[in-house]
Amino acid sequence: MKKIGFLTLLIMVTILLTLAFSAAAASPKAPAAALAAAPASPALAAPVPPPHPRVEHAIEAMRSARDHMAHAEGEFHGHRDKAIEHLDRAIHEAEICMQEP
Numbered sequence: 001m002k003k004i005g006f007l008t009l010l011i012m013v014t015i016l017l018t019l020a021f022s023a024a025a026a027s028p029k030a031p032a033a034a035l036a037a038a039p040a041s042p043a044l045a046a047p048v049p050p051p052h053p054r055v056e057h058a059i060e061a062m063r064s065a066r067d068h069m070a071h072a073e074g075e076f077h078g079h080r081d082k083a084i085e086h087l088d089r090a091i092h093e094a095e096i097c098m099q100e101p
Helices: 002-026 032-037 053-070 076-099
Strands: none
Touching: 002 053, 002 076, 053 076
């Protein structure tokens, strides 16, 4: 029964990551005319990147999944620790995505 829960968790994380990264890749780019119309003043700070609500949601879900795995009973022959490592790397990559425009 524990294996089914573990596999379900891994599948859900995989689906969330797939959706988050595909949504980020499919987002529309800023039109060139809007960029050309922007004033070229050196006093202005760099533009704030647009929000990424789906990526934020995916990060929250991965952090929740990591917390569930960290508090799960049993070691699952080392797979629990590996899953936590993978979640940590996935969270890190998603945080990098949040910094992209």
